[in-house]
Amino acid sequence: MQIQFLGAADTVTGSRHLVTIGEQRILLDCGLFQGYKVLRERNWAPLGVPAHEIDAVVLSHAHVDHSGWLPLLVKSGFRGPIYTSPASRDLAEVLLLDSAHLQEEDARRANRRGFSRHEKALPLYTRADARRAIARLLPLAPGRRLALGDVTVTLTPVGHLLGACSVALTHRGQTLAFSGDVGRAHDLLMPPPQVLPAADVLLVESTYGNRLHLAGAEHEAPAALARIVRDTVARNGRVLLPAFAVGRAQALLLVLQRLKRAGEIPQRLPIYLDSPMAIEATALYSRYRRLLRVPQREISCLCDGVQLVTSVLQSQRLANSRHPAVIISASGMATGGRVLLHLARLAPDERNHVVFAGFQVGGSRGARLLAGDREVKIFGEYVPVRAAITGLEGFSGHADAEEMLAWLQRMPGAPRQTFVVHGEPDAADALRLRIKDRLGWAARVPQHGETVTF
Numbered sequence: 001m002q003i004q005f006l007g008a009a010d011t012v013t014g015s016r017h018l019v020t021i022g023e024q025r026i027l028l029d030c031g032l033f034q035g036y037k038v039l040r041e042r043n044w045a046p047l048g049v050p051a052h053e054i055d056a057v058v059l060s061h062a063h064v065d066h067s068g069w070l071p072l073l074v075k076s077g078f079r080g081p082i083y084t085s086p087a088s089r090d091l092a093e094v095l096l097l098d099s100a101h102l103q104e105e106d107a108r109r110a111n112r113r114g115f116s117r118h119e120k121a122l123p124l125y126t127r128a129d130a131r132r133a134i135a136r137l138l139p140l141a142p143g144r145r146l147a148l149g150d151v152t153v154t155l156t157p158v159g160h161l162l163g164a165c166s167v168a169l170t171h172r173g174q175t176l177a178f179s180g181d182v183g184r185a186h187d188l189l190m191p192p193p194q195v196l197p198a199a200d201v202l203l204v205e206s207t208y209g210n211r212l213h214l215a216g217a218e219h220e221a222p223a224a225l226a227r228i229v230r231d232t233v234a235r236n237g238r239v240l241l242p243a244f245a246v247g248r249a250q251a252l253l254l255v256l257q258r259l260k261r262a263g264e265i266p267q268r269l270p271i272y273l274d275s276p277m278a279i280e281a282t283a284l285y286s287r288y289r290r291l292l293r294v295p296q297r298e299i300s301c302l303c304d305g306v307q308l309v310t311s312v313l314q315s316q317r318l319a320n321s322r323h324p325a326v327i328i329s330a331s332g333m334a335t336g337g338r339v340l341l342h343l344a345r346l347a348p349d350e351r352n353h354v355v356f357a358g359f360q361v362g363g364s365r366g367a368r369l370l371a372g373d374r375e376v377k378i379f380g381e382y383v384p385v386r387a388a389i390t391g392l393e394g395f396s397g398h399a400d401a402e403e404m405l406a407w408l409q410r411m412p413g414a415p416r417q418t419f420v421v422h423g424e425p426d427a428a429d430a431l432r433l434r435i436k437d438r439l440g441w442a443a444r445v446p447q448h449g450e451t452v453t454f
Contacts (some may be wrong), residue, residue, distance in 0.1 A: 002019070003452045005449065008422040021151050026153075026169060058071070058082075061091075064095055078136075085157075094245075094284070095277065156195075162284065163291070166193075175201075177196050179204045182403075187397060200415060202415040208429045209401055214394070219418075237324065238323075238327060244332035247397055253282065271328075343376065348383060350386040355391075355392050357387075369389050409439065
């Protein structure tokens with residue numbers, strides 16, 4: 001068995017792990033790098049192995065830091081199947097087409113305004129590239145065993161996001177398990193993560209490897225959001241919620257609907273969902289509502305009274321409006337999408353409030369704003385930041401350090417070796433130490449591009 005760490009080995013993004021077992025070469029995830037420019041530039045580099053030599057891809061879930069490089073993999077010559085859970089397959093279609101659209105829009109904007117360093121800005125990939133990758137997505141039901149040559153693939157639900165699963169690869173009695181992204185025991189939408197099977201080698205994520213969620217934050221977050229909304233409306237301002245279109249947008253809609261029903265925020269306060277992808281994803285959450293922990297009637301009513309913004313013209317009109325409102329728009333880290341238009345309009349006005357309800361990768365606009373930056377670069381121009389900026393705990397879809405340990409302790413036995421991936425360096429090393437000291441397991445943090453052979 002050989003593992004080559006092609007992404008998410010020294011950072012929290014770009015999940016890509018190439019596993020060679022017997023005669024099979026299987027890529028676990030194929031994600032985009034996000035955040036700091038030095039990381040984003042990796043998206044333009046070759047994968048590191050010939051794409052045509054990879055037999056199959058197994059996708060843990062649909063988030064673009066796990067799926068977003070698939071169009072380039074196919075463009076580079078990959079011709080094999082891409083297996084993932086049925087819900088992840090449908091979500092990945094939405095996310096990949098949206099990612100390609102954003103790539104094309106960014107390139108067009110750069111060429112129109114002349115702020116590209118290149119003679120002509122090109123998209124990383126196009127919607128046509130995304131469709132070719134989508135055509136290779138095949139559903140694999142969690143718990144069902146799939147034979148890839150002499151390797152058996154099994155998916156196990158881990159909460160976090162609709163359809164998200166851990167992956168187990170078994171060959172001649174030896175098993176490698178990959179956690180994917182692990183959810184929380186008390187997530188708003190998703191059930192608790194299921195137990196991993198016994199494994200000889202484990203790859204485990206460490207997004208929150210050095211952090212603990214505030215005790216009771218999942219219960220206090222709705223009240224905190226209600227206070228922000230009431231205070232902002234009282235000063236005739238607007239609340240902007242940059243949200244990941246899949247998962248976070250639906251959780252925020254659920255909370256806002258509950259707050260309205262409870263009279264915690266004004267009944268007639270307009271709520272806008274300005275993200276075509278979030279609108280499509282919300283429909284998928286309704287279709288797959290049996291996979292959620294929320295009563296089905298609540299999922300069916302997420303958009304009741306919510307104004308869905310579908311066209312660019314509608315979005316521009318909304319951005320130019322001055323009436324009090326709550327606006328949910330993607331992307332969640334303000335790295336692109338329609339949220340930038342709203343951020344550019346709302347950030348200079350002290351009456352407004354921008355609320356980030358999710359993890360912010362280092363180097364993203366969201367991370368810089370939460371760190372206290374008083375100006376933000378949008379569409380090539382610097383915009384002053386006078387609006388209130390808040391990070392709201394309690395909406396995270398990731399297990400924290402203690403929740404990760406509790407989940408790992410439920411495994412049938414200790415792996416021979418654990419590799420801590422998908423975390424910033426301090427987070428990954430902190431989880432490594434916890435695993436070593438508290439569980440007594442052999443654990444280490446691999447380096448980007450490193451190859452390990454067992």
